[in-house]
Amino acid sequence: MPALSRSKKLKTIRKKLRLRRRGEKTLLALYQGRLIESLKELRIPLLLLHLSLSVGTLGYMILSGGNFIDAIYMTVITIGTIGFGEIAKGTDTPEGRIFTTFLALMGIGVFTTSVTIVVRVFLLGDVITLLKYIKVLSDIEKLKNHAIICGYNKTSAWLVEALRKRRIEFVVIDSREEALKYMQLHNIKYFLTEEPYKKTALNAAGISRARYLIANMEDEAKNIAVIVTARLLEPSREKLFIYSTAPTDGTAQKLEELGANKVIVPDKLIANRVFSYMLHETGGFVSDLFDRIAYGEEAELEIVEIRVSERSSLAGKKLKDIDLRRVYGVTVIGIKRSEGSLELTVSGDTQIEEGDTLLLLGKPSDVKKATEFYREVLV
Amino acid sequence: MRLKKIMTDFFLLMALTTNLSFIFNPNPYELVITVVTNLTATILKLGEGKILATEMTAASLVADLHLIPAAFIYFLGNVSESVSLATGALAANIISVLLSIIEAIFSYLSEE
Numbered sequence: 385m386p387a388l389s390r391s392k393k394l395k396t397i398r399k400k401l402r403l404r405r406r407g408e409k410t411l412l413a414l415y416q417g418r419l420i421e422s423l424k425e426l427r428i429p430l431l432l433l434h435l436s437l438s439v440g441t442l443g444y445m446i447l448s449g450g451n452f453i454d455a456i457y458m459t460v461i462t463i464g465t466i467g468f469g470e471i472a473k474g475t476d477t478p479e480g481r482i483f484t485t486f487l488a489l490m491g492i493g494v495f496t497t498s499v500t501i502v503v504r505v506f507l508l509g510d511v512i513t514l515l516k517y518i519k520v521l522s523d524i525e526k527l528k529n530h531a532i533i534c535g536y537n538k539t540s541a542w543l544v545e546a547l548r549k550r551r552i553e554f555v556v557i558d559s560r561e562e563a564l565k566y567m568q569l570h571n572i573k574y575f576l577t578e579e580p581y582k583k584t585a586l587n588a589a590g591i592s593r594a595r596y597l598i599a600n601m602e603d604e605a606k607n608i609a610v611i612v613t614a615r616l617l618e619p620s621r622e623k624l625f626i627y628s629t630a631p632t633d634g635t636a637q638k639l640e641e642l643g644a645n646k647v648i649v650p651d652k653l654i655a656n657r658v659f660s661y662m663l664h665e666t667g668g669f670v671s672d673l674f675d676r677i678a679y680g681e682e683a684e685l686e687i688v689e690i691r692v693s694e695r696s697s698l699a700g701k702k703l704k705d706i707d708l709r710r711v712y713g714v715t716v717i718g719i720k721r722s723e724g725s726l727e728l729t730v731s732g733d734t735q736i737e738e739g740d741t742l743l744l745l746g747k748p749s750d751v752k753k754a755t756e757f758y759r760e761v762l763v
Numbered sequence: 764m765r766l767k768k769i770m771t772d773f774f775l776l777m778a779l780t781t782n783l784s785f786i787f788n789p790n791p792y793e794l795v796i797t798v799v800t801n802l803t804a805t806i807l808k809l810g811e812g813k814i815l816a817t818e819m820t821a822a823s824l825v826a827d828l829h830l831i832p833a834a835f836i837y838f839l840g841n842v843s844e845s846v847s848l849a850t851g852a853l854a855a856n857i858i859s860v861l862l863s864i865i866e867a868i869f870s871y872l873s874e875e
Contacts, residue, residue: 417812427806450791
């Protein structure tokens with residue numbers, strides 16, 4: 385009976401003490417833990433070195449009648465193979481010399497081995513790599529409105545170049561060895577060598593603060609996994625824009641249904657582009673114009689989209705009422721209606737409706753001012 | 764694991780007791796033994812990633828950083844300064860031992 389009541393008591397205490405388990409560990413916490421654990425390797429060499437120093441110091445203290453400073457100095461010069469001579473009192477006696485002999489025999493080996501192990505752990509081991517990784521993860525935590533690129537290949541490399549031009553920060557996630565070499569070669573600042581479809585990896589890349597995610601894996605199944613995980617972590621299509629590639633229209637449609645904002649079919653894109661050049665035989669100026677504007681290569685012009693949300697005060701107004709051209713120097717060149725049609729012949733009397741997307745064209749600085757105003761104040 | 768716990772606790776307690784006795788009756792050998800046992804306890808705690816263990820490592824490091832200067836200052840002739848530094852180290856050592864007891868209670872409750 386007493387044993388039973390004791391176990392009951394213990395159960396009650398355990399219940400009282402039991403804290404709610406925290407969620408999954410963050411990647412940063414995981415690597416910090418690994419860094420601390422990697423210091424375990426130092427235990428034995430440091431203990432041996434500490435033992436030699438302690439035995440030497442205490443021995444010389446006894447020989448010299450309690451002089452600590454001389455004793456530790458004598459120990460260090462003995463096991464460190466410096467050997468300046470018998471400096472401490474009592475070390476030039478037969479007892480002192482016997483002690484020094486044994487200390488040197490034990491200490492010199494321990495000293496050289498310990499120093500080698502400590503240097504190896506810090507310079508050749510995981511410590512430096514872990515420190516670098518922790519630094520990258522801490523820096524990523526400060527990013528906002530950045531892009532996350534899942535999978536690094538030639539397409540990603542082109543994308544990275546475009547993002548750099550526009551000064552948009554990005555984080556690349558790829559676990560493959562060859563991708564890692566490629567990323568180092570291209571001087572990618574923020575990269576995570578993890579599987580991109582893992583929650584921990586996407587959280588570490590700052591998905592809650594990111595604006596874009598590009599699922600660009602070689603494998604279609606992995607793209608699906610990335611999109612689904614990303615949408616689980618950030619369900620809003622307005623906050624996180626997910627883009628991906630797919631081999632066919634059917635797959636592209638599936639990926640869009642799963643959560644991608646836009647999926648590109650590369651083969652179809654190339655075919656359409658070739659066809660557009662065929663239509664504009666004179667040199668493809670028209671075919672390239674919108675691309676150049678959209679990619680920021682046309683320095684004097686920029687084109688952006690502004691979506692008119694349900695709560696927007698723009699809804700129900702006519703274009704002449706908002707007078708963007710006079711106030712900001714930008715022109716509404718078209719309106720994409722909520723049902724999908726594109727209206728390009730807009731005039732001052734064209735009415736803006738809920739769910740419309742306005743296409744604004746103008747100088748980059750003017751366009752920026754106009755979009756900032758409408759995004760923050762009205763839309 | 765138990766053996767490691769015995770070793771660590773032994774050195775933690777040893778550091779605390781010698782530290783305390785040095786404060787009451789300053790003696791060079793006691794001070795050196797305090798430094799030695801304290802450093803051993805710190806090394807044994809290196810690499811422990813659990814929350815309480817990291818707190819203990821931090822407390823041990825604080826005690827080390829009080830005791831090492833205390834040893835040099837003592838042998839340079841300033842005994843009172845050395846004793847006051849050792850008193851600071853004693854506070855850190857008491858925290859270390861308390862944390863060790865808390866850790867032991869938690870592991871006992873989870874094992875039973």
